[in-house]
Amino acid sequence: MIPAEIIIWSEQQESAGVKDAMGHSFTSWLLAVKHSDGTMLRDKDGHQVFQTQAEFKRIQFAKVGQTMELFV
Known part of the structure; x- marks a missing residue:
């Protein structure tokens, strides 16, 4: 899975109340x-x-120029 798919899947699991093996x-x-x-x-x-x-x-989802804080 690509990161975007993992995020969608994990949010679906979260909303269903499902946890990983470690809880x-x-x-x-x-x-x-x-x-x-x-x-x-x-x-x-x-x-x-x-x-x-x-x-x-x-x-x-950052707008152009919005991520400059990452380079400070």
């Missing part, structure tokens, strides 16, 4: 950050970078 909400799951070529983004130490579903939604 956590599916909306709390982290999403891997990818480069435009599909490879995973890694930090300077080589660790994979993740973001929350809320961060993903905020970035995807």
Whole structure:
């Protein structure tokens, strides 16, 4: 699934009251950050970078110029 599909699915699970095996909400799951070529983004130490579903939604639906706070 792509991140947008995961978010829709997890919100459906949330509204139905379904939790994961550990009892956590599916909306709390982290999403891997990818480069435009599909490879995973890694930090300077080589660790994979993740973001929350809320961060993903905020970035995807931001207006042009609205995401400048990310680069401060």
